[in-house]
Amino acid sequence: MGDPRNRQYTNGEITVFWIPSKCIHATTCFRELIEVFNPGRRPWVNMEGAPTRRISEVVNKCPTQAIIWKHNSDLTSEELAAQRHVTKYEENPETITENIEQPEKPEIVENSTRIKPTNIRIMKDGPIVVEGKFKVIGADNRELKPTQMTSFCRCGDSRSMPYCDGTHRKVGFTD
Amino acid sequence: MDDNNALFKVFANGPLEVSGNFRVVNSAGKIIVNEGPVYLCRCGGSSNKPFCDGTHKSNGFPD
Numbered sequence: 001m002g003d004p005r006n007r008q009y010t011n012g013e014i015t016v017f018w019i020p021s022k023c024i025h026a027t028t029c030f031r032e033l034i035e036v037f038n039p040g041r042r043p044w045v046n047m048e049g050a051p052t053r054r055i056s057e058v059v060n061k062c063p064t065q066a067i068i069w070k071h072n073s074d075l076t077s078e079e080l081a082a083q084r085h086v087t088k089y090e091e092n093p094e095t096i097t098e099n100i101e102q103p104e105k106p107e108i109v110e111n112s113t114r115i116k117p118t119n120i121r122i123m124k125d126g127p128i129v130v131e132g133k134f135k136v137i138g139a140d141n142r143e144l145k146p147t148q149m150t151s152f153c154r155c156g157d158s159r160s161m162p163y164c165d166g167t168h169r170k171v172g173f174t175d
Numbered sequence: 176m177d178d179n180n181a182l183f184k185v186f187a188n189g190p191l192e193v194s195g196n197f198r199v200v201n202s203a204g205k206i207i208v209n210e211g212p213v214y215l216c217r218c219g220g221s222s223n224k225p226f227c228d229g230t231h232k233s234n235g236f237p238d
Contacts, residue, residue, distance in 0.1 A: 117196045117209065118181035122225045124202035128191070128215060133180045139187035152183070152191055156219035156236050162185045175224050
């Protein structure tokens with residue numbers, strides 16, 4: 001915490017924390033649950049868009065923990081003080097959403113004698129998401145900072161090349 | 176390649192070269208390639224996405 005860009009959102013039951021510095025724009029959250037996570041809206045998180053169970057399920061899929069959640073009973077006093085808006089979500093079957101085109105994760109065949117290949121996912125109309133052990137050599141032939149997960153720009157317009165910065169959405173990049 | 180599985184090489188004003196131990200999965204979850212080297216489009220203009228087709232040379236893609 002401490003980053004002024006961090007945000008928290010609650011429905012009175014759980015609180016979702018948004019830590020933008022950790023986001024690699026894997027787009028998992030809004031592909032699964034646009035009713036709650038909609039980057040085109042302000043605020044971009046609408047805690048009333050789906051039931052608590054569904055929100056926590058999708059938050060758990062965030063690959064970088066740029067969004068995490070906590071039960072409100074587990075909040076620290078600082079987190080409680082930061083709570084801006086508390087509305088109880090009312091269960092309404094019409095707002096329960098179905099999965100939107102979530103790519104199936106391929107079966108990973110574990111074999112102790114073989115090293116697991118680095119997983120490179122092409123996100124629809126989005127970046128190249130990389131997970132596993134890998135090395136990146138920049139355009140200047142120098143090795144870039146090692147990470148376990150990153151996303152490369154595919155739209156050509158990122159301002160933090162070679163990485164994705166979410167610009168593909170603004171420019172309307174399509175596959 | 177020491178203990179790294181895949182090697183990514185960013186080409187200035189060009190594609191991303193991938194080699195080593197990796198697999199590329201499309202948005203439907205299907206493995207489309209697992210042998211390198213492959214060249215992935217970075218300019219956004221390829222007609223053969225996600226692969227490079229050389230379009231970056233003609234669309235003035237700068238890093």
